[in-house]
Amino acid sequence: MSRFKLVLGALLGAAVAAGGAALAEELKVGFVYVGPIGDHGWTYRHDIGRQAIEKALGDKVKTSYVESVAEGQDAERVIRQLASSGHKLIFTTSFGYMNPTMKVAKRFPNVHFEHATGYKRDKNLSTYMARFYEGRYVAGRIAGAMTKSGTIGYIASFPIPEVVRGINAFTLALRSVNPTATVKVVWVNTWYDPGKEGDAAKALIDQGADVILQHTDSPGPLQVAEARGVWGFGQASDMRAFAPKAQLSAIIDNWDGYYVARAKATMDGTWDSRDTWGGFNTGMVEMAPYNERIPAEIVADAKATVAAISAGTLHPFQGPIKNQDGEVVVPAGKALDDGALLGMDWYVEGVQGKLPK
Amino acid sequence: MSDIGIFVSVVLTVISAATPLLFAATGELVAEKSGVLNLGVEGMMLVGAVTGFAVTTVSGSATLGIVCAALAAGGMALLFGFITLTLLANQVATGLALTLFGVGLSSVVGQSFVGTPVDALPKLAVPGLAAIPVLGPILFEHDALIYLSVIMVAAVAWFLYRTRAGLVLRAVGDSHEAAHAIGHPVIRVRYLAVLFGGAMAGLGGAFLSLSYTPMWGENMTAGRGWIALALVVFATWRPARVLLGAYLFGGVTILQLHAQGVGIEIPSQVLSMLPYLVTILVLVLISRDQAKVRLNAPACIGKVFHPST
Amino acid sequence: MLLRLESRRAPSVLLTWLTPVMAIAATLVTGAIIFAAMGHAPGQALYTFFILPINSGYGFTELLVKATPLALIALGLAIGFRSSVWNIGAEGQLTLGAVFGGGVAIFTHGSESIFILPLMMLAGVVGGMLWGAIPAYLKTRFNANEILVSLMLTYVATLALSALVHGPWKDPGGYNFPESVLFGDAALLPILVEGTRLHLGSLIALLLLVAGWFVLARTLLGFQVRVVGMAPMAASYAGFQQKRMVWIALLVSGALAGLAGVFEIAGPIGQLLPVVSPGYGFTAIIVAFLGRLHPLGILIAALILALSYLGGETAQIEMRLPQGITGVFQGMILFYLLASDVLIRYRLRLLAPAAESRS
Structure with missing residues (x-):
């Protein structure tokens, strides 16, 4: 068997080498x-x-x-x-x-x-x-205005800073509109299992949630929201096709601009080592078109929020911020810096349950 | 929502979570009863899921989609049967290879369907009965596949224990040599059982992509084929216990999600372990009567048979 | 029936050797047809799949690195499978081995002691055995089927590792990201060839394969394994013996899977991650049977499986072949090999029909 492969390899190897050299x-x-x-x-x-x-x-x-x-x-x-x-x-x-x-x-x-x-x-x-948390902040503003029950269901994947940051940004925005609203978090311990994500959405809706936010990959939760007549947000892509009535908006990952720019930079020799953490201002994060059923003033608020974050006049983690115990951890007039955001491992006030550690 | 409303809703969630497991496990049970262990359930489910979705999307007919899902997964089972029954290859390894194959195949077929929606199967309410409070929505207001999953369990139980063909199938699984000696067509019986198992796995897959979460996503079974395999063992090869096991497993899974929602302070990973631990615990409790388990376990499971001896 | 195997009554030595070659040829032909249908030059595609990954010294060491956990786990499983003990949960035993071994590395972090590595291996073996002991205990004490228990425990082990790495064992300087500290040099396996990832674990695995061959072929235990596997009824007259086999099979396979887990984290990975194995425990089941439950066969089968994974990667890179196609192709290779493998075994069976028909 190995001899057979060697012969085959020798024959084909020569052919490939000859072909490869000719490429531009x-x-x-x-x-x-x-x-x-x-x-x-x-x-x-x-x-x-x-x-x-x-x-x-x-x-x-x-x-x-x-x-x-x-x-x-x-x-x-x-x-x-x-x-x-x-x-x-x-x-x-x-x-x-x-x-x-x-x-x-x-x-x-x-x-x-x-x-x-x-x-x-x-x-x-x-x-x-x-900075996907910027998108989640906007989602929080919309959810705060749209919720009637004051309970939001949040389907989370794994307790890593990225996910915790999203939960917190969302909750801060939610309560800036609706100070008594709370967020229920369910960890599904997977990034992708449409059925289980959907089941988590059902459980949250049964417990009174009328807006669902997800930090998992599939459209499963949104489909449940659609079927149950509650609201939801798309993840990574515009998922309107899966939930035309229920999707309020979606937080879109858009790497196109960055990837093209870095490829160009490599071609013309201007590539440098850097750390990029892009938000709305770079186009890396986008909000999908807003659902037509959202009242105009709420859409206007969402758009203004995007513009303010983009311009740097609004920081989602602007103090005062209280933790779950009601202690002020970020005083008024200050905002959390990127280092604190990067390793975030605590919940803000308004999130129910304990963060698994 | 009222307390009763929540109760009904939770039960419905459990039923839909259990249905794909129920299909796949019932099918695998029949294959195993005939003495064939097919570990390719996950792969067959995926092929069923993608076929059901693709055919439904293209043709517009969910019925056709479901039929094709069963046929396509049956085709996978036929491949497995050919390799293990005709060519006498090892069943355990072939089944695992079938899963690799099915994961790949479904991914290729499904490429152009990612990101497209499909209408969920319609709910078929039984006139009159569906209006009964509590029991109505729990028992009489489902889509066709959910009814079918329960009917299949009953049908399989009836077939295995009340028909002559079922007796032959069990005989083949218990001792292929004896069955062969009496003149039963061992290989043909096993082919049919394996095909049935494949078709049922396909239906389980179709339920995922057409009802549970009406979409196609790569690997959307997320390990349900493996749970189905475990449920057959859990059930000690008895159809009614497959039903029990599937609903128990689905129930514990849903309950742990609810427990998190109400803020129980147990780490989510520990809660996520519950369905697996409960399954082990219940198995231990029901396995203690050795004689009974022996009676139901097909003695020839996984063993190669060739009639020339 | 399309095929009638009994027509080949006379065992042919030539065919015995020819069937694997035929399987390879069938694979190449079918592969060529698939690749041509996808619009690729078949010759180049096959070259990319089977030769390119290992046509450099480095590529070859990577093949060994990939094959190491597969061979090690399959060796342990083979002992169980020979005696009809169905351990499907090697993945969980590997994971728990990584948890135990990784725990040692994390708690001794900063120390340069030469005892750390042996201690990690020991801990990994203990962890794997512990996870194998649970199905063994439940099987022998409560008659609970080991297929279900070992499979369910795999999920439990995976969640436990995830909880630890997302929680108390995460790198204190790692911004709360889910991974442990990078192990110190004292907790890493020595590299055998400079500039590659070929580590001591591969050598140990090889030695264990030799030892496994010796035990199975030359010792009383090996004989007992065969007897229990072939004639469980005869063995059950002894009563205790079958229970003892269940324990031995699950402890040995657990130990080897646990060791494989330590080799992964102390070798190519170098730290604990939320998931340490892409399903080696399951793939190793294929390896065990493809290798006909024989240590030498397992070695060859592990290399073939490893090559099919590496080939899948190069095919994606060089030809932009979708991953799905590589999965289909991999499944096909296995179908051919398994089918041909049995043709050979079946020939042997004709010589001793009564004994072999139950294997």
Whole structure:
């Protein structure tokens, strides 16, 4: 069997080498995905970004990707394989790829690496992330105005700072409109299980929630909201098709602009190592079109909120902010800095239940 | 919502959470009763889910979608049957390979359907009965697949224990050599049982993509095929207990979500363990009577049969 | 019936050797057809899948790194499968091994003691055995089926690891992200080839395969395993023996899976993550049977499986083949290999029909 392969390999290897040399000098961009593209969530949006590079730069680029790369031993091998097969710009799109990306980056100083959601950087390793909490703040303003029961259901994936930050931003905005409203959180311990996410939505609605917010990937919860006649928000993509009546808006991940810019920068030699944490102002976070059933003044408020956050005149984590015990943790006149946001592990007042630690 | 309203709603949630498990487990039970262990349930469910969704979307007919889901997953089962029954390959490994195959195949087929919605199956209320308070909505106001899942359990129980064909199937599963010696067509019986198991897994998949969450997403079964396999063991190969197990598992899953919602201060991961731990606990309680378990467990499960001996 | 196997009454040595070659050939032909249908040059596609991943020294070491947990777990499972003990929960035993071993690394973080690594391995073995002991106890004491218990415990172990890494064991300097500290050098397996990830664990796994072969082929225990597997009724006359086999099978497979878990975190990963295995415990079941429950066969099967994963990655990178296609192709390779494998076994069965028909 091995001899057979060797013969085959020798024959084919020669052919491939001959073919490869003739290719033009295009920029090869590689992507490592944590889920399948068909998740219609996190990975799906990164792949839309990859396609944006191809659209913008045409035949000057060639992109490759590997789907569903587990965050264990596999990640380092895949990243290294991309680096050693001529990819000059590599995006690794999940937090668990941080250390593998770091290791491979040290070994390939001439390749540019971009790691999403992490905090370790190097000369040839940038990090990037979007301020999705800004979108959740806007969702909170809308939810506060739309809720009748004053109870919001929040379907959460895992207790990581990103998710906690979203819960808090949402709750602060919610209570800025509706000071007595509360948020019930259910952790489903998965990013993607349409059925279970939907079941969590049902449980929350049965407990009185009339607006559902999700930090999981599938349209399952929104479909439940649609069927039960309550409100919901889309995640990562505009999910209106799944819940035309129920979706108030959606918090959209938009990597297109960033990916195209970084590919261009690599091509013209201006790429530098940096930390990007982009919000509404960079286009990385967008609100989907607002539901027609939302009263005009609430839509106007949402749009004004987006504009104010974008302009920097409104900070979602502006003091005074109280924690669950009612203690003021951020005094009036101050706002939480990025360091505190990055590692957030406490709930603001208005969130029910204890944060699992 | 009133307390009774909440109760009804929770029961309905449990029923829909249990239905995909019920389909897949009932089908697998029949295959195992005939002596074939097919670990490819997850893969067959996914193929059923994507086929049901795709055909329904393209043709506009959910009925056709459901039929095709059963046929497509049945096709997967046929492949499994050919490799394990005709070519006598190891069933455990082939079943696992079938899951790899099915995950991949469903992903390829489903590529162009990601992000498109489909109408959920309509609810069919039984006239008159559905109006009964509490019991009406719980028993008589479901979509066709939910009714079918319960009917299938009853049908399988009746078939296995009340018909001659069922007796033959059990005989084949208990001792293929003896069954063969009396003249029963062992391989043909097993093919049929495996095909039935596949079709049922396909129906479970179709329920996911057409009713439970009417959408297609890669890997949307999220491990339900494995739970279905466990439920067959849990049920000690008795159809009524599959029903019990599926509703128990679904019930504990839903209850832990409710417990979180009301703010019980137990870490969510620990609550998420509950369905698995409860299943083990109940299994331990019902397994203590060794003789009874032996009586129901197909003795030839997973074993290769060739009639030439 | 399309095929009538009994027509080959006379066992042919030639065919015995030819069938795996035929399986490979069938795989290549079917693969070529699929790839051509997808618009790829079949020759290049097959090269990308099977040769490119391992045509460098580094690629070959990666193959070994990927195959190590598979072979190690499959070895343990094989002992159980031979004696008809169905441990489906090696994934959970691996996870608990990683929890125990990782716990040692985290609590000794900062120390340079040479005892840390051996202690981690020991802890991993204990963790895996503990997780194997539960189904063994419930099976022997309460007659609870080990398939269900071991499978359910996999979910429990995964959630436990997740809870620890999201909670008390997260890196104190890691902004509350869900991963442990990076292990110190004393908690990492030595690298065998500079510049690669080939670690001591691969060597240990190889030695254990040899030891496993010796035990199965040359010792009384190995004989008992075979007897219990082939003739459970005969063995049950002894009564205690079958229970003892359940314990041995689950403890040994748990121990090896736990060790594999430690090798993963002390080798290529280097820390604890919320999930440490992409399903090795399940894939290893295929490996065990593909390798005909024989240590040498397991080694070969683990390498084949590992290659199919690596090939899937290169095919995605080089040809933009969707991951789904690589899954379909992988499933097919296994179908062919399994089918051909049984053709051989079946030939052997004709020589001793009574004994083999129950295996």
